[in-house]
Amino acid sequence: MAEAEVTNSGRRIHGPTPPGQGVRCARTTPLSPAEIDEVAALIASARRDRGRIVMPDALRTRDWGSVMAVMDRVNALLAWPSGGWKIGAASVDVQKAEGVPGAAPGQLRRDAIHASPARLPGDLFINYRCAESEIAFRMARDLPPREAPFTEDEVAAAVEAMMPAIEIGDTVFDDWYGASGYLGPLMDNGGAAALVTGTSIRHWRDLDLANARMDLALNGVHIKTGFGRAAMGHPLTALTWMANWLRERGRSLKAGEIVSTGTCTGHFFVAPGDHLIVDYGVLGRVEAVFE
Numbered sequence: 408m409a410e411a412e413v414t415n416s417g418r419r420i421h422g423p424t425p426p427g428q429g430v431r432c433a434r435t436t437p438l439s440p441a442e443i444d445e446v447a448a449l450i451a452s453a454r455r456d457r458g459r460i461v462m463p464d465a466l467r468t469r470d471w472g473s474v475m476a477v478m479d480r481v482n483a484l485l486a487w488p489s490g491g492w493k494i495g496a497a498s499v500d501v502q503k504a505e506g507v508p509g510a511a512p513g514q515l516r517r518d519a520i521h522a523s524p525a526r527l528p529g530d531l532f533i534n535y536r537c538a539e540s541e542i543a544f545r546m547a548r549d550l551p552p553r554e555a556p557f558t559e560d561e562v563a564a565a566v567e568a569m570m571p572a573i574e575i576g577d578t579v580f581d582d583w584y585g586a587s588g589y590l591g592p593l594m595d596n597g598g599a600a601a602l603v604t605g606t607s608i609r610h611w612r613d614l615d616l617a618n619a620r621m622d623l624a625l626n627g628v629h630i631k632t633g634f635g636r637a638a639m640g641h642p643l644t645a646l647t648w649m650a651n652w653l654r655e656r657g658r659s660l661k662a663g664e665i666v667s668t669g670t671c672t673g674h675f676f677v678a679p680g681d682h683l684i685v686d687y688g689v690l691g692r693v694e695a696v697f698e
């Protein structure tokens with residue numbers, strides 16, 4: 408593996424726009440209901456056809472409510488069985504770089520969740536494989552909607568187990584960081600594509616997850632290190648955010664669902680043939696080969 412092939416963000420296969428350099432579109436006003444339907448139909452069609460699209464200029468906006476409405480509509484149109492959720496932009500650094508006002512969810516397809524060590528078939532992905540080292544949780548019971556926000560203690564009590572994980576992002580847009588100028592990957596289900604989970608740990612509350620270290624290696628070469636605190640200061644804080652995001656919308660975080668709480672090593676683009684290992688120390692390691 409030649410040094411020039413790989414940067415701190417992985418292989419240079421994310422399109423022509425460098426990380427954090429997407430040009431932010433001028434429009435900040437909401438999409439109309441008809442525009443929301445049009446954007447969602449474009450994305451859902453490209454997902455089904457495994458193609459690339461460029462968002463028409465007239466449909467580009469950074470209005471956060473519109474972005475979330477499109478994401479919900481895309482998921483409704485595709486209606487893929489859900490295995491849980493991933494949290495994007497949980498890191499303040501990512502939010503600043505991409506101009507995102509806060510964290511954003513994406514729904515995990517049930518058939519795209521794999522146990523480590525995993526061989527991930529190419530048909531899981533359309534254009535990209537953006538790997539992120541994360542802490543995930545599997546829920547033991549439902550957290551149904553209610554008026555009062557859930558506390559971290561309440562959410563922790565509903566957890567079955569914690570797992571180290573690699574979340575892999577993808578999007579139908581032709582230029583990953585270029586599309587961030589109008590928050591395209593967030594409209595496209597938050598970029599959620601696949602998840603690889605490590606060993607389940609039931610007594611996780613005894614662990615210092617905020618300072619859990621993650622060492623990412625590509626094809627046997629160490630690339631970078633991250634820590635659990637990158638996800639909103641603590642993975643449990645991020646999980647609680649996810650439960651409350653659903654609660655605010657009259658929805659439940661459900662028993663058996665997995666929530667991956669946000670990248671702790673940033674974006675890392677890989678290609679078919681790559682072998683990725685993330686060593687989480689006492690939490691174990693997670694391994695994926697990309698076919």
